[in-house]
Amino acid sequence: MAIDKENIPTNHAEYDFIDEDVSVFKTPKGLNEDIVREISRIKNEPEWMLEYRLKSLKCFLEKPMPSWGVDLSQMNFDEYVYYNRPSDNLTDKWEEVPETIKETFNKLGIPEAEQHFLAGASAQYESEVVYHNMLEEVKEKGVIFLDIDSGLREYPEIFKKYFDTVIPYYDNKFSALNGAVWSGGSFIYVPKGVTLEKPLQSYFRINSERMAQFERTLIIVDEGSDIHYVEGCTAPSYSKDSLHAGVVEIVVLEGAKCRYTTIQNWSKNIYNLVTQRAKVFKNGSMEWVDGNIGSLVTMKYPTCLLAGEGAKGTCITIAVADECQILDSGSKMIHLAKNTSSQIISKSISRRGGKVNYRGLVRHNKNATNSKSKVECDTLILDELSTSDTVPTNMMLNNDSLIEHEATVSKVSEDQLFYLMSRGLTKQQATEMIVMGFIEPFSRELPMEYAVELNQLIRLDMGEESIG
Amino acid sequence: MSTLVIKDLHVEVGEKEILKGIDLTIQTGEVHAIMGPNGNGKSTLLSAIMGHPKYRVTQGSIELDGQDVLAMSVDERSRAGLFLGMQYPQEIPGITNSDFLKAAMNARLEKPISLFQFIRALDKNIAELDMDENLAHRYLNEGFSGGEKKRNEILQMKLLQPRFALLDEIDSGLDVDALRVVSEAINSMRNDHFGCVMVSHYERLFELVPPTHVHVLIKGQVVMSGGYELIEKIDQEGYEWIKELGYELESQEERKPIILENCGRKDNSYHG
Structure with missing residues (x-):
């Protein structure tokens, strides 16, 4: 199959817009102690947070690059801007949001989305949260849904109790980097016994060239509560490399349930190196619904630490790698207590020379007796140029639990295409249908509007002659 | 009235020539039965008319009302009015039968069918074919029994209203009652604007759907x-009597081409 670069459609043209730079403050490129101190000073943070940032920085500088996974040697940490604040104040009213930023959100459809579906939106633009709103119902139930800086300021006790407890800064090089320069993200605390019917949502965007985004999200779901948090990402395309190194920490307390849904569609020049982990206590349940479509390189393995008896972890993940993309994703399930269970469903697609890998870990510790895990990874390769690897690690450290692993790799079959085309569907429509069917186990888990958006994105992606 | 004209059609599968010069003219209003022992090219003929990529036409022509069918892609042939009811219908996981049927109907409409009209047409035909209502919401052919798959092929034929239907062993896997239902469905389509070519081993189908021509x-x-x-x-x-007329029969051992679709499936799951 010949690739004609001129004919490759932009797959998210309507999201590819670049607004004028409205930042009121931006640190110079590169990273050093002064910059970290400056970030902490601007944010007017307590002393312990400054210390935390500094020890994270030290750890980041000392830690070597990861020696496994995707080759990251092309990254140059001196080329990124580590802090960028677009407008002075966090506002509660849509009208007060600066016009250019509003434009961007309008194109992303946030206000409409809110009317119909949002229970609360915290939309991150560059590094700060500029728009934040919650429906009365959510407030009434005592749910705290803030940008993370406000969370630290207004609820220091809850914040300090849980921050860094699931993902310590020294976990990996990028969690250390995030610890040093984190900015923006969401802070959610759901008090005991609260069930939210509608999902909480947040949109994240990167808008400045070579601007790094280090959002930090901390979610605590207290005993017996049940929430669904949805994070959506779109970013405009740029020519220079950009870095996204977020950290998402979730604490699911006894009998609580949390679902975290995200579809990342970073522009295809972004290094997306994210650490997402949940600690699940007795009879708690954590569900990751994780979609990866964009970015140049993604390394992301949503993890559940099943720390209490009867805890349950689920991860449903898809990755669609197009030309020049390397998506290395999967999930980790660490069973630390008895009667725990986990399930991983991974659907990967590669096309036009893209590379998509499943990398996963299931570990049943010595204490995790009578536990069970099921891993299912399926890969669909759409043409001869594209590749995929499956790298599962299953570790069983007791004699009384069960890990099941199934994997398939397939091509779009000639007979399936013939069948659909013989009913009048074009080759493109037929391919699209087979791909949509393939990822259906993922898309059926999404809120309706996200399922529609995902289908749209993939449909655009499949545009032109996609297989040949 | 439409005419499908096949002239001197030669078709190869791999290196082997399966069809060695077929001449056949079918008009709407007619029902043609094609008979013959296994492995002699009946399914190949139908698949080649529809344009399956495994079947390579090396010589001859197929014309639909003067249009060159061989120059058309598979989907163009479908939209031009050809329909192949397959011996082994494919399973497409994750796509509901009704989504697929709607997409197939819309593929030949200028303006997409309204949801209301679609549901009405679907419900009516599902009832006529005595099918389980849930089949509409299940994934396309996935986990369908042999008989359900065949009925689903007929359902598609009824919704798509082709000018010429090519039915490849549509009766296999059907019990007596299902065969009756399917036969009635085919008969209900018979009119001056619909022609049909059927391949079957069993007289029973032809008793219920009497052909006008037999080859x-x-x-x-x-x-x-x-x-x-x-x-x-x-x-x-x-x-046996055909041998006495001086024709040799293809031996049963060489029936491979007919089950190619099956082999393809196995290939996928083992080596894919």
């Missing part, structure tokens, strides 16, 4: 054409 296909050639009396003769005497 015997041996070793890739039509060796005999006639009316219903041919079916009766074959039903009583088998194909």
